Amino acid sequence: MLTRAAVIAASRFGLGARADEAAALNADPPGWLQRQLAPHAPLPADLAGLPPAKSYAREILQSRVDRRRADAETMKLIAQRLRPVYIEEMTLRTAAMVRSDMPYRERLVAFWSNHFTVSARRPVVAAMTGGFEREAIRPHVTGRFFDMLLAATRHPAMLFFLDNLQSIGPESRAGQRTGRGLNENHARELLELHTVGLDAGYSQADVRALAKILTGWSIGRLQRDPDPGAYRFQPLAHEPGTKTLLGRSFREDGEAEGVAALRFLAGHPATARHIAGKLARHFVADQPPAAVIDRLAKLFRDTDGDLGAMARGLIDLPEAWDEPLGKIRTPQDYVIAALRATGSRIDGPVPVQWLNQLGQPPFGAPSPAGWPDRAADWISPEAALHRVEWATALARRSALSEHPTAIADRTLGAAMSGETRQIVTRAESATEGLALLLASPEFQRR
């Protein structure tokens, strides 16, 4: 039987307890979490050997070589190749999360992937989302925020998603020659969503300045550059001159100018506060106490944005261990926790289809702001009903070798109410008992 603290470690911080984790969880819940934060964790086995995102960026460039047929060829590439790659990538990602021995680490990966959202709703981005997570997020999840920011900003998936690869300084040589110019999409979201946040009070002029600073941050071109599709600074597209961002001047310095600007933004006190607020909302409560945000923001500043220290700091927060379980599992957390609880082997893309039906297609957030993070965002009447229906569907597919109450004891343990336990125990069949367990309010929450 899991203790209450073990349930919080497994559910609030992790992806729900698996059968073989009960002993370690009960022995030392905070220690079980700490052990998942080693500086260099290997890539999950399910994800090893997958092609890099830049290979898909290159295929997109190739589809556009014949200008007259570029759009038609790109659409064909999306339908016949990029979309199936996306489904395959997301299937493997879901499997990796189900099988993970480091579920807290996986939750942090998902948190940061959502913070730096790239979305498959832009069809050209879809196939690159898995690579984005592997290449830009995972290596830095216990590293420096600045390094993750730099990797995410330069990643081909992000450059496509927020259009920066096409943004050209109007006074640059490329701008003068082609008459093309700035696209401020990436710069705006980088300020608003990735770093300082709206509360920092920046202006339209700051957005333009950062857009100019980031001109030239693009990808290698076919035939002209050594590694087409990979990140490449294109000096001819870079806007010359000094730019002023949030009161700080950045002298003309080509690519280094953008690196300096990102370093400045990563170290800005508003960024510390923005990140602290989001982490607190995700791991503590929908409305986290101000004192918690203050402590996390201070930790971020004191450690120069050390995300490993932040992850350990979350475990150390007494408020993060408060009961009852107040957060609602997102559909992704819910599906993965159910698969971990039951040990069901579901092959193929079925879990990805489920996530679609439950309203959270993987890497499919509706906007660059990513998925929302409050209970009310996930429990509309329609969504509530879909969760109940899905619990039945999964239970029917699961081949059960043990009684549902045994699964309940090692997943919800002491956090389960007497009433829920009784209803699960008195189910008319093992299948119904399992469905009731998965539908129970305690299983919806974390």
Next chain:
Amino acid sequence: MFSRRRLLQGIGAAAVTAPIRLGFAAVAMEQRLVVVILRGALDGLAAIVPYGDPDYRQARGSLALEPPGSGDGVLKLDGTFGLHPALQPLLAFYQRGEFLPVQAVATPYRDRSHFDGQDVLENGEPFVSSTATGWLNRVLAELPQDGGRRLGLAVGQNLPLMLRGPVETASWAPSRLPEAPPQFIEKVSLMWRQDPLLGPALLTGLKAQAFSDDVLASDRMQGRGNGYGPKAFAPLAQAAGNLLAAPDGPRIAVLEMGGWDTHAGQGKLAGRLAPNLAGLAEGLASLAAALGPAWRQTVVMAISEFGRTVAPNGTNGTDHGTAGCALVLGGAVQGGRVLSDWPGLAARALYQQRDLRPTLDARALFKGILSDHLRVADAALNQRIFPDSKAAPAVAGLLRA
């Protein structure tokens, strides 16, 4: 279906059956209102095109559309404005006097964040705030209460902020999941009873599903409208129309459509925008058709959080702007004209030298519809529904007399 309905009578009876009736007969409300939130900022100048503005061609540059009459030209509305060719299905509504395009409209929000902009559009506050209820929910609170009937409907998986609040609403989304057996739902509702969020949500969901199953003969809808993209909107709009048309159905619905954030490759007749406009027009036409005779009592309003820049950006797209357009349609609408105090596109007329200048507060438009169509009192509109909005008085004459 039958069992689901019986189930509803059996469980959680206090929550789903009518509360104590007051001393008046319930008023049957026949007016329908549909709000379509176009998330991502629709380029209003591409939808309702000011081709007759002397500065149009120069200001829009590579995104300028051809005047009416030429092969690829806009569809003429009047001497100043034309409709984007992809919105062709809406022209017949205009010619019947059932379509009122509105230009140079904006909420009070003046910065350029999608997320703050949508919050202001939906919570009805005069500035960015954390208000977590929507103005349309506050409208529902002002309407005659007809037992426990839910007049509000959210179409899609999410409950948009505009509809959130103390008045319970129904929601509907296509599902490919099999229905759970009634006895199972009964046990779940026992477990969820004590949960302040899950309990009420499930009961509302069940009631809405029982209703929409009856109306939509649900297998017909199975598997349609799941997903996204321009073609996903029409099936949702059609389902909304069917639900709203039912005599005991909802009366106020919110739909959402994304894909408007056209920073790159926006294009003119081809590109990222035109297919989205076509999907929107097809959806609005489907909604009208599904409403049938009830269309005469309907007002539909489609609007975005803000508009986009007048000039193209460096990547054949447009960046976040200020004023945009709203599309008001319906059998109850006094249409066949463009509503606009047109500020012009001359450089000196633009807001911050880049955006279409707002000349109409979106709240004035909303209030005009709510006042004349739903008979919501002025005091409620100015104070509770749109706090501190006296400076934006209701626009008169939006509806047929």
